[in-house]
Amino acid sequence: MDHKKVRVRFAPSPTGGLHLGGVRTVLFNYLFAKQHKGDFVLRIEDTDQTRYVPGAEEYINECLRWCGLTPDESPEVGGPFGPYRQSERKPLYRQYAEQLVKAGHAYYAFDTPEELESMRERLKTPENPSPQYNHVVRAKMRNSLTLSDAEVQDLLAKNTPHVIRISMPANEDITFTDLVRGEVTFHTSQVDDKVLLKADGMPTYHLAVVVDDYLMKITHAFRGEEWLPSAPVHLLLWKFLGWEADMPQWAHLPLILKPDGNGKLSKRDGDRLGFPVYAMNWRDPASGDITKGFRERGFLPEAFINMLAMLGWNDGTEQEIFSLEELISKFSLERVHKAGAKFDFEKAKWFNHQYIHHKDNESLAALFQPVLDEKGVTAAPDYVATVAGLVKERCYFVNEIWDHGFFFFQSPDTYDEAAVKPKWNADKDAFFQVWSAQLESLSAAPAADLEAAFKALAAEKNLKMGDVQLPFRIMLTGGKFGPPVFDIVATLGVAETRNRIAKGLAAFQ
């Protein structure tokens, strides 16, 4: 049964930003597919025409590209099982719905939205706040089960708006094995007669997911846990359509929860708590509002992916940092956690910090360049790389290279005078005069030599290192921060250093 080539799919509906939970679903799909030398397909589930959002599909493509999780088949790149947009597959679905009607597993329903509304209103009780269109209710509604054949034919002939609903068995247990949860059982009396084909001729998710997974030869279906309750509908559909032998194995992934309890992590929580939820910036075309993404926040895609992988999965060892290649070889569904995980932005930051810390200086410099451009600063790439190397260990985000190293690009305008002035005196002033002069002969000297010379001079003038090193740092940077002082000198160069000494001396008077 495992001779089939592994094929998985990610099937988002293009309605807005791509949630990090969605990216994690992509990740697990991708890892599983690549590990088994299988195919990863992207299918766009745009069956709800009322929720169409322009640009959302391109945005999803771009997110996947940024993450490095690109599909083997998609609307964009095509493939042998296209089209990959459900709206373009519309003519396909009706025949399967009709097939189900003929077999007695589905029926036409002519109830208008108003009639449905009033049914729910009428049947609503405190004990049953959400009445379902189920095997008992359907006997009282306007459908091909309650109407005569002649009436049904007449309504159909007149193009009366109607949907096709699945006919759920009244009293059956539906059991299946979920790859992450094990055996799961539902009772058919608890699930209603879901609409399969809408009045506009589009399938609902329920029909489309089954038909397309079948047609696209999907072998493993991963999706969020929120789909678990409707799994019995899908299982039955596979059976009723006669495709049981080809049904994919299911895996319902745990949800990503908000940090402060109470529910799935949503875009709003990110806004409220000050962290991104979407992979990349999303601009709502209707309102023009921009929701910040992990990419723009300064996350490295490797870090983002690594962080997501560890949210609900681990390899059983103490390792936490994994490359994509490692994840591909080590991933296993058996080790996916069953419970939802609260998202911890601090831990996410730590992952990014790790990746920035270990990234090569040149790549970091390239990533940082846009920030420099924005600041209107021009600097040679190798200089930027040197700076990046000097400050990266204290950066959680790429743009923080500026916060920790701005003084490499501009002379400080203000000084932490409180740290210098109280203990400032003529001896120190004199020391720096001499030091500045001495520096002239030290151009191109490495940091260690500069430090040795500085120390020697301090000793000669009977000054303690601590008394002069901090003022020196402040002349260079403006404050009590930055990498080791002599690394700063070596990077800035002697000429600029002497300028800053002169400027500092004037300010410290």
Add this chain to the structure above:
RNA sequence: GCCGCGUUGGUCAAGGGGUUAAGACGCCUCCCUUUCACGGAGGAGUCACGGGUUCGAUUCCCGUACGUGGUACCA
């Protein structure tokens, strides 16, 4: 309400009939560094509750509580 799923420190989590119940993030202390950070050494902090089963349950079973998801012509 009903149905499903879940429950190891504040968070991510390993483990799984007998352990001093790993590790990471965060927090605290100390060392290194006369800045900060990195690095290093420590510390506080956990098996939701109640019944079973068992010589022995955090681990297995059953309840309860709590959390979470679903309950649309949305996905």
